[in-house]
Amino acid sequence: MEQIKIGIVCYPTFGGSGVVATELGKALAQEGHQVHFITYSQPSRLDFLNENIFYHEVEFRSYPLFEYPPYELALASKMVSVAMNERLDLLHVHYAIPHASAAYMAKQILKTQGITIPVVTTLHGTDITLVGKDASYEPVVTFSINQSDGVTAVSEDLKRETLEYFKITNEIEVIPNFIDLEKFKKQKKDHFKKAICPEGEMLIVHTSNFRKVKRIGDVIQIFYNIQKEIPAKLLLIGDGPERVHAEQQCRDLNICHNTRFLGKLEAVEEVLSVADLFLMPSEKESFGLAALEAMACEVPVISSNTGGIPELNVQGVTGFMSNVGDVEDMTRNALFVLDKKNLPKFKANALNRAKEFDISRILPQYESYYTKVIEKTRVKALG
Ligand code: GMT
Numbered sequence: 001m002e003q004i005k006i007g008i009v010c011y012p013t014f015g016g017s018g019v020v021a022t023e024l025g026k027a028l029a030q031e032g033h034q035v036h037f038i039t040y041s042q043p044s045r046l047d048f049l050n051e052n053i054f055y056h057e058v059e060f061r062s063y064p065l066f067e068y069p070p071y072e073l074a075l076a077s078k079m080v081s082v083a084m085n086e087r088l089d090l091l092h093v094h095y096a097i098p099h100a101s102a103a104y105m106a107k108q109i110l111k112t113q114g115i116t117i118p119v120v121t122t123l124h125g126t127d128i129t130l131v132g133k134d135a136s137y138e139p140v141v142t143f144s145i146n147q148s149d150g151v152t153a154v155s156e157d158l159k160r161e162t163l164e165y166f167k168i169t170n171e172i173e174v175i176p177n178f179i180d181l182e183k184f185k186k187q188k189k190d191h192f193k194k195a196i197c198p199e200g201e202m203l204i205v206h207t208s209n210f211r212k213v214k215r216i217g218d219v220i221q222i223f224y225n226i227q228k229e230i231p232a233k234l235l236l237i238g239d240g241p242e243r244v245h246a247e248q249q250c251r252d253l254n255i256c257h258n259t260r261f262l263g264k265l266e267a268v269e270e271v272l273s274v275a276d277l278f279l280m281p282s283e284k285e286s287f288g289l290a291a292l293e294a295m296a297c298e299v300p301v302i303s304s305n306t307g308g309i310p311e312l313n314v315q316g317v318t319g320f321m322s323n324v325g326d327v328e329d330m331t332r333n334a335l336f337v338l339d340k341k342n343l344p345k346f347k348a349n350a351l352n353r354a355k356e357f358d359i360s361r362i363l364p365q366y367e368s369y370y371t372k373v374i375e376k377t378r379v380k381a382l383g
Pocket of ligand 1: 015
């Protein structure tokens with residue numbers, strides 16, 4: 001396949017959309033494409049050297065007049081300069097707000113210079129389900145999705161929700177989240193397991209950015225119920241606004257000795273390698289990348305049945321799903337999965353399911369989508 005020069009715009013911080021964008025960029029570079037990341041700081045998973053990867057930092061100046069520095073303008077300006085100087089073939093923006101509207105502005109500026117550049121927008125979740133729907137953003141989100149030359153969503157459910165809540169005139173292609181099974185695989189970490197679970201306790205893990213939508217309170221409550229029945233430990237990875245409440249809940253339930261908050265960890269796969277169960281009781285979840293990472297490390301998932309999770313977690317096979325907030329059902333299911341007779345089968349099933357989302361299967365979908373969008377834009381420009 002011919003080399004494509006792609007500008008990738010994303011949030012560089014911890015969070016699913018940034019992880020997907022960074023891993024996609026890395027994989028595209030390995031395939032020989034040229035990838036230019038455009039963000040306000042180095043993406044946290046951009047941890048490897050490749051001659052095809054470039055990083056362009058968006059600098060935005062403050063000024064006493066600006067209570068809120070206009071990041072979107074600085075981003076659009078940076079997209080213009082990178083597209084012109086690096087002769088990009090395509091801009092791929094992850095998370096609609098404000099990346100899709102900044103890309104639209106960049107596209108219009110480039111047009112005045114005689115440059116036509118297609119924009120692909122990937123919808124990740126809260127840019128549609130929470131923030132995007134809000135009246136303060138909705139008109140801009142609708143407009144910029146409709147003005148994109150290509151739009152992808154990470155699950156069928158997110159596509160459905162986008163079409164339900166916004167007046168979309170564009171086609172939406174579903175390209176699911178993916179996983180690099182070379183990186184996310186069960187590693188031998190017996191010493192670590194022994195240190196955390198010295199009495200052979202079951203190890204339960206949760207990873208998130210600790211926002212309300214993740215229902216950390218349910219994670220703690222489910223764990224509390226589990227450890228009343230069987231010896232178990234809970235590890236929580238990540239950080240965010242709900243952490244203080246979660247810590248208080250652990251103190252109130254007197255389970256601090258069995259619970260550890262690990263904060264923002266880079267090597268999540270090392271912890272997942274020794275986990276027995278992953279909890280994801282989210283209020284909303286467009287796909288559930290964190291659950292896929294767990295499954296790749298042979299960890300079954302107890303989750304809610306919201307959003308795109310049913311497109312990943314297979315009921316009674318890779319774990320179980322319950323209605324949002326039904327912690328009693330989640331507890332019953334967790335105890336069933338953790339039963340020593342059942343656990344090995346669930347672990348094997350989790351890995352098998354994860355294999356269906358291996359990057360080697362999903363990357364070609366992005367490549368052919370890029371080619372289609374570039375060609376469509378070229379034909380359109382020719383009039
Ligand atoms: O809330 C998060 O988990 C972060 C958020 C993001 O956009 O950074 O994640 C969303 O995108 C991920 C990657 O596509 C999906 O796997 C997550 O399900 C989705 N989160 C939500 O919908 C809440």
